[in-house]
Amino acid sequence: MNGIQDGVAVVTGGGSGIGRQSSLRFAEEGARVVVADVDEDGGHETTEMIESDGGEATFVRTDVTDSDDVAAMVQTALDEYGGLDFAHNNAGIADEGTRLAEYDEAEWDQMIDVNLKGVWRCLKAEIPEMIERGGGAVVNTSSVAGVSANGSAHYAASKHGVIGLTRRATVDYADDGIRFNAVCPGVIDTPMVQQAGEDNSEELDRITAGIPAGRLGDPREIADTVVWLCSEDASYVMGQPIIVDGGLLAQ
Ligand SMILES: NC(=O)c1ccc[n+]([C@@H]2O[C@H](COP(=O)([O-])OP(=O)(O)OC[C@H]3O[C@@H](n4cnc5c(N)ncnc54)[C@H](O)[C@@H]3O)[C@@H](O)[C@H]2O)c1
Numbered sequence: 001m002n003g004i005q006d007g008v009a010v011v012t013g014g015g016s017g018i019g020r021q022s023s024l025r026f027a028e029e030g031a032r033v034v035v036a037d038v039d040e041d042g043g044h045e046t047t048e049m050i051e052s053d054g055g056e057a058t059f060v061r062t063d064v065t066d067s068d069d070v071a072a073m074v075q076t077a078l079d080e081y082g083g084l085d086f087a088h089n090n091a092g093i094a095d096e097g098t099r100l101a102e103y104d105e106a107e108w109d110q111m112i113d114v115n116l117k118g119v120w121r122c123l124k125a126e127i128p129e130m131i132e133r134g135g136g137a138v139v140n141t142s143s144v145a146g147v148s149a150n151g152s153a154h155y156a157a158s159k160h161g162v163i164g165l166t167r168r169a170t171v172d173y174a175d176d177g178i179r180f181n182a183v184c185p186g187v188i189d190t191p192m193v194q195q196a197g198e199d200n201s202e203e204l205d206r207i208t209a210g211i212p213a214g215r216l217g218d219p220r221e222i223a224d225t226v227v228w229l230c231s232e233d234a235s236y237v238m239g240q241p242i243i244v245d246g247g248l249l250a251q
Pocket residue numbers: 012013014015016017018019036037038039042062063064065090091092093094114118141142143144184185186187188189190191192193
């Protein structure tokens with residue numbers, strides 16, 4: 001894809017699922033990749049996969065709830081590869097869900113801290129370096145739960161918030177040549193969903209039956225969208241929640 005080759009990308013949650021696939025996809029297009037995750041084994045596996053395909057990648061243990069970790073993640077891109085062009089702010093958590101009034105405050109705070117404030121911490125560290133570089137492109141992972149009532153209340157609130165951040169960042173930093181978009185996956189076959197399927201296989205079967213595509217999404221299909229959004233092929237796509245859901249929300 002246009003403009004990805006020789007760029008530098010950071011991917012949070014790069015040790016598994018969607019983030020692993022976007023890390024691989026950036027590397028296939030010739031970008032150098034900083035893979036960031038709390039999961040050290042998963043993160044190293046991703047960098048090994050990239051290196052065995054002839055790409056360049058570095059793992060840095062990063063908890064997106066920790067500003068110092070996030071600053072160190074961006075610094076790794078500068079130290080290892082000389083700058084930062086692309087970011088996929090993707091690390092996130094989910095839960096099996098209950099009704100809004102049944103969550104306690106600690107559960108609410110944790111969900112928002114990882115899924116929403118974590119994206120803000122990443123943006124805060126990434127944007128100054130992209131300005132320094134003369135521009136860049138960012139994709140934040142939201143969800144179909146960011147544009148509908150799919151998902152539990154605190155998850156949906158966090159993912160709606162990611163779209164708000166994406167829109168505001170677009171308005172604030174368009175003049176600096178940085179594009180921001182959000183990707184809104186439907187139900188994607190990753191460890192997050194596989195775990196939910198193990199907890200309640202009947203519910204996952206019911207959800208799958210309601211997807212017009214007739215199947216779960218492949219994380220690769222989200223990665224393709226992420227890297228396209230970062231490429232010059234998407235040069236006029238700004239501030240958008242891009243839904244990739246096999247038609248789930250079409251009905
Ligand atoms: N799988 C789906 O159906 C689906 C649908 C919509 C949105 N999403 C979103 O996509 C993103 C990726 O999810 P996935 O399905 O690949 O899940 P996953 O569980 O396979 O991967 C998530 C990764 O994020 C990492 N992570 C969690 N907390 C972190 C933290 N505090 N700091 C750094 N890393 C952390 C995990 O270690 C893991 O490697 C999440 O934001 C999720 O909410 C997933």
